[in-house]
Amino acid sequence: MAAQVFFADMRAGLRENLHAKLERLTEQAGVAEVVSHGDLVAIKMHFGEKGGHAYIRPTFVRRVVDQVKANNGKPFLTDSSTLYPGERKEAVSALTCAIENGFAYAVVNAPLIMSDGLRGHSSQRVKIPGELLNEVDIGLEIIEADALIVLSHFKCHELTGFGGAIKNLAMGCSSREGKLEQHSTLGPTISEKDCTTCGACLKACAHEAINLSSGKAVLDAERCTGCGRCITACEPRAIRVQWNEESALVMKKMAEYSLGAITGKEEKTLFVNFITQVSPSCDCYGHSDAPIVPDIGILASTDPVALDQACADLVNQAHGLPGTAMKTGHDPGCDKFRGVYPQIDWEVQLEHGEKLGLGQRAYGLVRLEPKDEKW
Numbered sequence: 001m002a003a004q005v006f007f008a009d010m011r012a013g014l015r016e017n018l019h020a021k022l023e024r025l026t027e028q029a030g031v032a033e034v035v036s037h038g039d040l041v042a043i044k045m046h047f048g049e050k051g052g053h054a055y056i057r058p059t060f061v062r063r064v065v066d067q068v069k070a071n072n073g074k075p076f077l078t079d080s081s082t083l084y085p086g087e088r089k090e091a092v093s094a095l096t097c098a099i100e101n102g103f104a105y106a107v108v109n110a111p112l113i114m115s116d117g118l119r120g121h122s123s124q125r126v127k128i129p130g131e132l133l134n135e136v137d138i139g140l141e142i143i144e145a146d147a148l149i150v151l152s153h154f155k156c157h158e159l160t161g162f163g164g165a166i167k168n169l170a171m172g173c174s175s176r177e178g179k180l181e182q183h184s185t186l187g188p189t190i191s192e193k194d195c196t197t198c199g200a201c202l203k204a205c206a207h208e209a210i211n212l213s214s215g216k217a218v219l220d221a222e223r224c225t226g227c228g229r230c231i232t233a234c235e236p237r238a239i240r241v242q243w244n245e246e247s248a249l250v251m252k253k254m255a256e257y258s259l260g261a262i263t264g265k266e267e268k269t270l271f272v273n274f275i276t277q278v279s280p281s282c283d284c285y286g287h288s289d290a291p292i293v294p295d296i297g298i299l300a301s302t303d304p305v306a307l308d309q310a311c312a313d314l315v316n317q318a319h320g321l322p323g324t325a326m327k328t329g330h331d332p333g334c335d336k337f338r339g340v341y342p343q344i345d346w347e348v349q350l351e352h353g354e355k356l357g358l359g360q361r362a363y364g365l366v367r368l369e370p371k372d373e374k375w
Contacts, residue, residue, distance in 0.1 A: 002362040003306035004029075007314075009297040009367070010276075016371040019063050022298055025368060026067055026272060029300035034147050034270045035073040042078050042115065042145035043068070044172055046153060047098035050087050051286030054277040056153050058102040064149060064272070065110045073147065075110045077103060080139050080172055081120035082284065083179040091118045115139030116175045123175035126260040130356065132252055136260035137178035147268040148261075150304070154273045154311045156280045156292065156325075160251050161337040161346020163282055164311055165271040165304035166353055170254035173261035182253040188230060192216045194238035204233035251349035258304065259358050271307050272300045275314060280325035280340045292326040292336055293318040305359025309350055312337070 008025040012018045035041055043064060048055030061077065068075040079098070081090055088094035091114040098112055105111060116122050116139035124143050125135045142148065150168055157163040171179055190201075195216045202210050202217075209223035210230060217238065230239050262269050275296035279288045296314050301307040320330030320339065329339030337346045354361050 002364045003301060003303035003360055004366055005299055005301040005303070005306050005310040005363045006366045007297055007299050007310070007368065010295050011370065013370065018298075019060060021368060022060055022063050022272075023067055025298055025300050026064065026270065028366070028368070029270060029272075030302060031067055031149070031270055032071050034149070034268050034302070035068050035071040036146070036268075037072040039073040039146035039268075040144070041068045041073040041075045041147045041149060042142055043075050043110070043149045043151060044078055044115070044142070044168060045151040046168065046172065046283050047077075047079050047088070047094065047103055047112075048101045049284055049286050050097055050100065052283055052288045054153060054155065054279045054288035054291075055101065055283050056151055056274050056276075058104075058107045060274070061103070061151060062108050064151065065108055068149070069109075075149075076113045077108060077110050078113050078115040078139075078141055080114065080116040080174065080179075081176060083176055083183065086284075087286075090120060113141055115141040115173060120176035123178065126263050128256055128260045128263065130256035130259065131352070132249070133181075133256045136257045137175045137181065138257075138260050138263075139173055139175055142173045142261055143264070145265070148265050148270075150269065150271045152271070152273045153277075153283055154275045154308075154315070155278050155283065156337055156340050157282050158341055159247055159344070160254065160349060161341055161344040162308070162312060162315075164273050164308040166254055166258050166308055166349050166358075169261045169304060170257035174257055178257060182250055182257060188219065188239050190217050190219050191238045194236050196236050196238070198235070200233045200235065201230040201239060204230050247344050248348045251346075252352045255349055255353040255356055255358055258353065259356055262358075270300065270302055271304045272298065273307055273311050274298050275311055278315060290324045291321060292324045292340065293320055301363070303359035303363070305350055305353040305361055306363035307359075309361045310363050310365060312346070312350075 006029045008021045082088045122140045123137045127135045152168040154164045209220045278291045326339040
C-alpha cells in the first residue's frame with residue numbers, strides 16, 4: 001500500500017491563511033497520533049545561517065509548537081552543531097544565531113535545546129541493520145525525546161542533489177562525529193602553514209592523537225578516532241575535514257543515519273517539508289541564492305522517503321525560473337536538481353532509504369481541499 005503524503009498548496013483566502021492551512025495539514029497527517037499526553041517532543045529543524053533567509057519562517061514553526069501543546073505535548077526546538085568551523089560550531093554560537101534569525105521564545109513559544117550538547121559531542125551510538133554501517137552516532141536529546149517532528153526546508157544541495165527530510169534527519173540529528181562519518185573515511189588534516197601552535201587542539205583531543213613535537217600540530221592517524229573535536233577547537237582553522245566521500249556513499253550513509261535517528265520512535269515521528277524558496281544550495285551558507293522554481297506548498301507524512309519523493313516530483317513538474325543557478329531542465333517534467341548539479345544522482349538517497357525499510361517511494365498525494373470557495 002502506498003504511503004500517504006498530504007499536500008497544501010500556497011493558495012490562501014479570507015477564511016484560511018497559510019498558517020491555518022499548515023495546522024490543518026499536520027492534523028490530517030496525524031500529529032495527534034504522534035504526540036501523546038506529556039511527551040517531550042523534539043521539533044527538529046535548521047535554524048539557518050547568518051546571512052541566509054530561505055530557512056522556514058519562525059511564525060510557521062510557532063503553529064506547529066502550538067499544535068503540540070494542544071495535544072498536551074511539551075515541545076522544544078532543536079538542531080545540532082556543525083562539523084565545520086563557523087557561526088554554529090557549538091551551542092552558544094548556534095543558539096545565538098537561531099535567536100537572531102527569529103527563533104526566540106517570544107516568537108516560537110518553545111525553548112531551544114541543542115540535540116548534541118554544548119560542543120557537539122553529547123551523543124549515543126545506535127545499532128542499525130545498515131548495509132554500510134551497523135551503528136550510528138545520534139544526538140542524545142533526539143534519542144531522549146518521546147516524539148519527533150521534523151520540519152525541513154526542501155531545496156537543492158551540492159552533494160546530494162536535494163536536501164529534505166532524509167538529510168535533515170541524518171545530518172541534523174547526528175553528532176559531530178556522526179557528520180564526519182557520513183562525509184569522510186579519513187581523519188582531519190592539519191595545515192602546518194596555518195597552525196599557530198596555540199595548543200587548543202591538544203586540549204580538545206580526547207585520544208591524545210595530536211602532538212606539537214615538531215613545533216607544529218601533528219595528527220597521529222592511528223590514534224585519531226574521527227570524533228571531530230579538534231576541528232572546531234582550532235580558531236585559525238588550520239584543522240580541516242577531508243571531504244573525500246563520494247556523493248552516492250554520502251547519500252547511502254544519510255539513509256542509514258536517518259534510520260538510527262528514528263529508532264524507537266518509528267510510530268512517533270512526523271515529517272513536514274516546505275517547498276518554498278527552493279534555493280540552489282544548502283541553508284548552511286551565509287547567503288540564499290534566487291529560488292529555482294516558484295513556491296509550491298507544504299507537505300507532510302509519517303514516511304520520510306515518500307515525502308521527499310513527492311517533493312522532488314512536484315519540483316520537477318514545475319516551471320523553472322529564468323536567471324537562476326539552474327542551467328538546464330527549465331521545462332515542466334525535467335530534472336531541476338540535475339539542472340543545477342548535473343553530476344549528482346539524487347535518487348540514491350531514496351532508493352537506499354526504501355531498501356533499508358526507512359520508507360517507500362510509492363505514495364498517494366492527498367490534496368487539502370480549500371475552505372474558501374472564492375479563491
